[in-house]
Amino acid sequence: MSRVLIPLICLPLLTLGQVNDKIITRQGQVSFFSYTSVENIEATNNQVFSIMDQKSGEIAVQMLLRAFVFKKALMQEHFNESYVESDLYPKLVFSGNMLDVGDEPTIVRTVKGIMDFHGVQKEIEIKTKVESSSKGVILHGEFEVGVADFNINIPPLLRPNIAKAIQVMFRFEYEPYEE
Amino acid sequence: MLDAEVASIKMQKKIKIIVLVLLVGSFSTTIYLYRQYEKQATADVARETRVTKTDATAILTSFKNDEGLANDTFVERVVEVEGVVEKISFLNERHTIMLKSDDNTKNYVICDMMPMSKNHIDRLNIGDTVVVRGVCKGYLFDVVMLNCVPINNNIDE
Numbered sequence: 001m002s003r004v005l006i007p008l009i010c011l012p013l014l015t016l017g018q019v020n021d022k023i024i025t026r027q028g029q030v031s032f033f034s035y036t037s038v039e040n041i042e043a044t045n046n047q048v049f050s051i052m053d054q055k056s057g058e059i060a061v062q063m064l065l066r067a068f069v070f071k072k073a074l075m076q077e078h079f080n081e082s083y084v085e086s087d088l089y090p091k092l093v094f095s096g097n098m099l100d101v102g103d104e105p106t107i108v109r110t111v112k113g114i115m116d117f118h119g120v121q122k123e124i125e126i127k128t129k130v131e132s133s134s135k136g137v138i139l140h141g142e143f144e145v146g147v148a149d150f151n152i153n154i155p156p157l158l159r160p161n162i163a164k165a166i167q168v169m170f171r172f173e174y175e176p177y178e179e
Numbered sequence: 180m181l182d183a184e185v186a187s188i189k190m191q192k193k194i195k196i197i198v199l200v201l202l203v204g205s206f207s208t209t210i211y212l213y214r215q216y217e218k219q220a221t222a223d224v225a226r227e228t229r230v231t232k233t234d235a236t237a238i239l240t241s242f243k244n245d246e247g248l249a250n251d252t253f254v255e256r257v258v259e260v261e262g263v264v265e266k267i268s269f270l271n272e273r274h275t276i277m278l279k280s281d282d283n284t285k286n287y288v289i290c291d292m293m294p295m296s297k298n299h300i301d302r303l304n305i306g307d308t309v310v311v312r313g314v315c316k317g318y319l320f321d322v323v324m325l326n327c328v329p330i331n332n333n334i335d336e
Contacts, residue, residue, distance in 0.1 A: 026277075026287070026289060026319075026320065026321055027268060027270045027271060027273075027275065027289075029271045046270075046271045046273050046275075046291060047289055047291065047316075047319075047323045047325075049319040049320045049321070051320075062319045062320075063319070064316050064317040064319060064323055066254070066255065066316045066317060067316045067317070067323050067325060069325065090250070090254075090317055091317075091319070171271075173270060178285070179285070
């Protein structure tokens with residue numbers, strides 16, 4: 001009798017444990033900035049999706065390149081049509097692991113993984129600040145991405161307008177994922 | 180001699196007219212290019228006449244079944260979606276409504292509302308049925324729509 005009952009009682013508890021390990025955000029914020037003497041370009045995406053397993057440290061991030069909003073329509077058009085070619089490569093995908101997962105109250109942690117952007121897969125390492133909130137966990141930080149690393153062709157005439165290294169800022173406010 | 184002077188005056192007039200046309204032309208082109216450059220990146224979806232009408236269940240099913248086909252049908256087009264409000268969010272200083280599908284999956288239609296829709300959102304409740312018009316940007320875990328405005332006025336009144 002107990003051989004049957006114990007797994008039956010434990011199953012929902014195990015499932016509950018799995019639910020609590022996963023955290024999700026549908027409204028992660030990613031902004032990028034290009035600073036040059038000619039002009040400054042910035043854009044923000046407020047609908048970045050990310051899911052993370054707090055136990056294993058696995059983390060996945062996806063964003064639609066078309067969902068980056070610029071102040072000027074012409075910049076948005078050039079970004080999508082000429083630079084990131086969002087018809088061909090509509091998403092940026094990151095898949096990685098938080099390296100130093102643990103109970104110790106580390107504020108800054110390292111995330112290492114593969115960024116798939118514009119048809120190029122590149123290993124990157126990002127430092128992220130970790131904060132607790134009433135709903136869950138907040139990851140935020142910034143890093144740089146080299147334009148040349150992801151085969152983004154910029155016409156010679158426009159090269160002075162766009163920085164060689166783009167500054168990227170992110171903020172993900174996670175909440176528990178209920179399957 | 181007199182003919183030569185008349186011809187010279189005519190030629191000078193022609194040159195003046197050509198210079199004037201070139202000046203007006205280049206000035207107009209500069210103004211046009213400047214306006215294009217300064218044009219704000221917000222679509223006026225409320226006035227758009229070419230609108231694809233659907234509901235939250237149908238658009239989510241389309242993307243889940245064949246994302247490529249759904250991209251061709253919906254992405255970068257003005258789409259009007261009817262759905263039940265599952266969540267209202269003010270994260271990132273944005274006004275966002277999430278519409279759920281009839282089968283109650285955890286995939287939603289995320290509608291990033293225009294700032295002018297704030298009063299409408301303040302009157303909304305979870306469970307209300309609304310019609311929202313916006314520009315579809317694609318599908319991740321949810322369908323993402325930007326520049327959204329409310330279409331049905333039932334809640335406004």
